[in-house]
Amino acid sequence: MTRPNSTTDFRKPALLAFCIAAILSSPAFAADTTTTDAATGSDNGSATSTTTVQNAKNLSAVQVTGAATTVSDIAPTQGSMVAIEPQSIIGSTYIQENIAPTGDYTDAAAIAPSVYTVAPNGSGLMETAVVSIRGFQDGQYNVTFDGIPWMDSNDFTHHSTSYFTNQETSSVVVDRGPGTASTLGNATFGGTISVDSISPKDQFGISPYISLGSWDTSVEGARIDTGRFTNSGTSAVINVQNSDSDGYLSYAGQRRQSVFAKVVQPLGDNTTLTFAAMWNDLNQYVPFGATKAQIAQYGVNYALNNDPTSQAYYRYNQDKINTNMGYIGLHSEFDGWTIDNKAYTYGYNHFGFNGEDPNGETPNGTFYSPTDVPGQHMRNTNRSWGDIFRLSKEIGPGEVRTGVWYDHQDDIRWLYEFGLCRVSCGSDLAVG
Numbered sequence: 376m377t378r379p380n381s382t383t384d385f386r387k388p389a390l391l392a393f394c395i396a397a398i399l400s401s402p403a404f405a406a407d408t409t410t411t412d413a414a415t416g417s418d419n420g421s422a423t424s425t426t427t428v429q430n431a432k433n434l435s436a437v438q439v440t441g442a443a444t445t446v447s448d449i450a451p452t453q454g455s456m457v458a459i460e461p462q463s464i465i466g467s468t469y470i471q472e473n474i475a476p477t478g479d480y481t482d483a484a485a486i487a488p489s490v491y492t493v494a495p496n497g498s499g500l501m502e503t504a505v506v507s508i509r510g511f512q513d514g515q516y517n518v519t520f521d522g523i524p525w526m527d528s529n530d531f532t533h534h535s536t537s538y539f540t541n542q543e544t545s546s547v548v549v550d551r552g553p554g555t556a557s558t559l560g561n562a563t564f565g566g567t568i569s570v571d572s573i574s575p576k577d578q579f580g581i582s583p584y585i586s587l588g589s590w591d592t593s594v595e596g597a598r599i600d601t602g603r604f605t606n607s608g609t610s611a612v613i614n615v616q617n618s619d620s621d622g623y624l625s626y627a628g629q630r631r632q633s634v635f636a637k638v639v640q641p642l643g644d645n646t647t648l649t650f651a652a653m654w655n656d657l658n659q660y661v662p663f664g665a666t667k668a669q670i671a672q673y674g675v676n677y678a679l680n681n682d683p684t685s686q687a688y689y690r691y692n693q694d695k696i697n698t699n700m701g702y703i704g705l706h707s708e709f710d711g712w713t714i715d716n717k718a719y720t721y722g723y724n725h726f727g728f729n730g731e732d733p734n735g736e737t738p739n740g741t742f743y744s745p746t747d748v749p750g751q752h753m754r755n756t757n758r759s760w761g762d763i764f765r766l767s768k769e770i771g772p773g774e775v776r777t778g779v780w781y782d783h784q785d786d787i788r789w790l791y792e793f794g795l796c797r798v799s800c801g802s803d804l805a806v807g
């Protein structure tokens with residue numbers, strides 16, 4: 376393909392795309408529509424016979440493209456035409472073609488302006504150490520899944536590897552402002568990351584996938600779309616996935632299994648009922664970071680080791696995390712009114728083990744023995760139940776919104792000290 380010789384070669388396809396977008400986005404008015412007479416098949420253009428139907432549908436963003444040199448083809452993020460604050464939309468094409476199969480929503484958000492992330496073990500292979508939006512750290516901004524705010528129970532932070540996987544995500548929107556009164560969440564002042572899940576396709580299809588990468592990384596899974604299998608238009612999608620990796624950091628391996636399912640049931644022309652659920656199981660060896668002396672001695676990727684007499688022994692530093700999430704959503708539109716309601720629940724169950732000081736600055740020794748390896752065992756589990764009801768009405772050039780958000784959470788948390796290796800440090804260990 377030859378390279379364009381002048382800027383006019385770029386303008387022609389861009390102008391064509393702009394014209395198409397203007398036509399598609401033009402509002403339709405009742406006085407401009409015509410109806411067809413059922414008996415004669417003729418058009419009746421009178422205003423008195425004009426009818427309007429409000430159909431509530433899940434509409435994906437319309438992307439208008441021209442030649443391969445148009446901005447919409449090469450830009451990794453898109454801006455919103457109606458957002459009142461700076462906003463970046465990262466669509467499914469970018470996520471599937473540019474984010475590692477092991478990745479999560481933080482890897483997608485990292486491409487947006489003003490977002491800074493650090494993932495020292497590789498994309499999605501441990502919880503992202505830093506996710507900053509305009510200098511605000513995790514816990515100072517909002518994250519939602521399909522419009523549902525979620526968080527840890529103690530400080531509004533989030534566990535990036537514990538919920539939706541890359542293959543279960545259709546888009547990520549980074550809003551770099553505090554939002555309006557209708558923006559739901561516990562810490563919205565730093566912005567909002569909105570994660571939307573995949574939706575069923577109209578046609579039946581099975582899409583298996585496999586990926587192999589560095590550090591003995593592998594991802595295997597399959598997406599199954601049922602298509603519309605009832606007269607009322609019922610459709611469903613399920614994604615099943617398994618991933619394994621040793622990770623970039625030494626002895627910081629991870630295994631993750633995930634299942635996601637969504638069923639969409641139309642109720643007439645204006646209403647849809649959605650059922651969605653996910654389950655995620657995570658086992659990983661978690662480093663606390665390394666000192667300068669450890670990096671100088673063992674290398675830049677040092678994290679944990681294979682020495683049972685060390686507090687940094689990888690089997691002493693392990694997380695077992697199980698999460699689940701589900702909701703029932705009702706969406707309806709009629710006569711300018713929009714009703715959206717989601718009843719939801721999500722749970723986080725975390726058993727953690729770690730050496731007292733994996734960095735090696737605290738010597739061994741416990742009540743049981745001066746050579747015993749000291750460690751910690753913790754549990755953090757929480758369950759949320761809630762309901763979000765949103766009601767809006769189009770009024771002239773604007774919109775009036777109101778609603779109710781209810782959330783109840785139960786939390787259990789404990790931590791205790793114990794000896795990791797009371798008798799011997801061979802193959803028979805207290806944890807692992």
